[in-house]
Amino acid sequence: MLETDxxxxxxxISGLGAATALAQEGRDVLVLEARxxxxxxxxNVEIGGQPNEIGGQWVAPYQSELEGLLEELGIELFPSHRTGEHVYVGPDKRVTRYEGHDAPLSDAAGRSYADAAAKLDELAAQLDPDAPWEHPDALALDALTYEEWLRREVADDAARDLLRSFLAGGFMTKPAQSFSLLAGLWVIAGAGSVDNLFEPDLCLAYRVVGGSQLIALRLAEGLGERVRLGSPVRDVAWGDGRVTVRAGDTEVEARAAVLAIPPNLVSGIRFEPTLPPWRYRLEQHLSQGAVIKALAVYETPFWRDEGLSGEGFAPYELVREVYDNTPPSGSPGVLCTFLAGESAEKTGYLPAGERRRIVTEGYAAFFGxxxxxxxxxxxxxxxxEEWTRGAYCATFDVGGLSRFGPDLRRPIGPIHWACTDxxxxxxxxMEGALRSGRAAAGEVLAAL
Ligand SMILES: Cc1cc2nc3c(=O)[nH]c(=O)nc-3n(C[C@H](O)[C@H](O)[C@H](O)COP(=O)(O)OP(=O)(O)OC[C@H]3O[C@@H](n4cnc5c(N)ncnc54)[C@H](O)[C@@H]3O)c2cc1C
Known part of the structure; x- marks a missing residue:
């Protein structure tokens, strides 16, 4: 039996952020990681001998805590390659090249989009990102699906389709009728504004030199032997001020535990005694979104020769978005997409070869x-992925956030919670993961 504080x-990032903060305060920590x-x-994945990413990658300017950590760790950012014209594929498959940050909507659609985005901003600004359930109209906002809100508030079809594609497809990664306006507003409030979340100049601003996994690798390096890989925790026994965690043959006794795992995976752990009923109820109303990230590799970034940025949007297609993920060296050329939400649900059944065909045909619709x-x-x-089971994040079903949100971070005896979700x-x-880990560490320090 191992013993630790x-x-x-x-x-x-959340678990390593928590462990680092605790270790910096002189506490003994041990991190158990399933993978x-x-x-x-x-x-990170290696493409052409250089790091690329198959998970999270972009850092936006509002991600201030993460940027502070990158500086501490000596990790640099580089601006994402977005130079050149972008491509928009419309409902009739018509391809339009455009410059700047706005998809080429008609004047009327552009105005409708801007009005609706302003409404979302106004509502999101009324939320406390740490407690969206406390909004005076939380119940009503949580009873209304995002799809219904779009129908009521956005008269123009093209503007509505783009707003649906951005929030449901691009972030919640589930259909717009399956989550509430409140749940969607929470993500906007977490980013600070609609622009921080949707505006490519902001949300796609930077990437991490060395690939984003470097953040976790460097944090783990700092913790050294205090991180144990290949240790899936399946049993947790807890009581007053003591907790025993078992991962295979490894048994660890501690004064507190931080469970820095996605909340949809907590039910895979056996607790002795069982957790209180409210905790199990909560988990049954949360589900991960669906995302298949796909990178296609080319000898060169051929689209750049044609004055194209490699970025495009096609709200009506399976391949709805595309980005230039070419490494900073400029070669090989890499295009990246996310088959997200309904696109993942539709293509997830197919053999990988079939999906490759769909993805490259999708890219061809943008770039020839x-x-x-x-x-x-x-x-x-x-x-x-056994140890995630979806992406980008676990979110509540309609009505769930206002009912169960207040319990999300509630500690249970010596057990505390962290995760971007x-x-x-x-x-x-990644910003939320780090903040959440550090907040859990603060809670534990106060409790010990
Ligand atoms: C395809 C994709 C694209 C994304 N794009 C971006 C982006 O561009 N910018 C951005 O900021 N964010 C992005 N994200 C989100 C970002 O990656 C996450 O928010 C962040 O990495 C989550 O960190 P976390 O520590 O909270 O959770 P996780 O990274 O999920 O960490 C939880 C850890 O717990 C482990 N674990 C689970 N169960 C157990 C168990 N029983 N025992 C032991 N270990 C266990 C898991 O293996 C995992 O290592 C993206 C995510 C994906 C998947």
Whole structure:
């Protein structure tokens, strides 16, 4: 039996952030990680001998706590490649090249989009990102689906379709009729504004030199032997001021535990005694979204030669978005997409080869037939990942956030919680993971 002050379950950014904060305060910590790597939803893959990412990757300027950590860790950012014209594929498959940040909507659609975005901003600004359930109209906002709100508030079809595509497809990664306006507003409030979340100049601003998994790798390096890989925690026995955690043959006794795992996975752990009923109820109303991230590799970023940025949106297609993920060296060319929400649900059944065809044909709709000739293809269906079971984040069903949100972070005896899924500012993003981990560490320090 190993003994420590605090046992942390999960070596994503939240768990490693919590463990680092505790260690900096002189506490003994041990981190148990199920996978044989750290980083959770951030994961580097090597393409052309250089790091690329198959999980989270962009850092937006509002992610201030994360940027502070990057500086501490000596990790640099580089501006995402977005130079050139972007491409929009409309409902009739018409391809339009455009510059700047706005998709080429008609004047009327543009005005409708701007009005609706302003309404979302106004509502999100009324939420406390740490406690959206406290909004005076939380029940009503949580009873209304995002789809219904779009129907009521956005008269123009193209504007509505784009707003649906951005929030439901791009972030919640589930259909717009399956989550509430309140749940969607929470993510906007977590980012600070609609622009911080949707505006490519902001949300796609930077990438991490060395790939985003480097953040977790460096944090783990700092913790050294206090991080144990290949240790899936399946049993937790808890009582007054003591907790015993078991992962295979490893048994750890501690004064407190931080469970830094996605909340949809908590039910996979056997607790002795069982957790209070409210905790199990909560989990039954949360589900992960669906995301398959796909990278296609080309000898060169051929689209750049044609004055294209490699970025595009196609709200009506399976391949709804595309980005230039070419490494800073400029070669090989890499295009990246997310088959998210309904696109993942529709294509998840198919063999990988079939999905590769769909993805490269989707890229060809933006950039022409050269996109069909990918030299390599890498994909990750995050729903198939045993230790995540979806992406980007676990979110509540309609009505769930106002009913169960207040219990999300409630400690149970010596057990505390962390994860981006339960964070306020930076919710759903690496920023939220870090903030959530540090907040849990603060809670534990106060409790010990
Ligand atoms: C495809 C994709 C694209 C994304 N894009 C972006 C982006 O561009 N920008 C951005 O900021 N964010 C993005 N994100 C989100 C970002 O990656 C996450 O918010 C963040 O990495 C979550 O960190 P976390 O520590 O909260 O959770 P996780 O990374 O999920 O960490 C939890 C850890 O717990 C481990 N674990 C689970 N169960 C157990 C158990 N029983 N025992 C032991 N260990 C366990 C897991 O293996 C995992 O390592 C993206 C995510 C994905 C998947």
């Amino acid at each position: 605090v046992v942390v379950v999960g070596a994503g 044989d790597r750290v980083g959770g939803r951030t994961e 037939p050269a996109a069909l000739e990918a030299a390599d293809y890498v994909e990750r269906d995050w729903s198939a 339960i964070s306020g500012l930076g919710n759903m993003h």
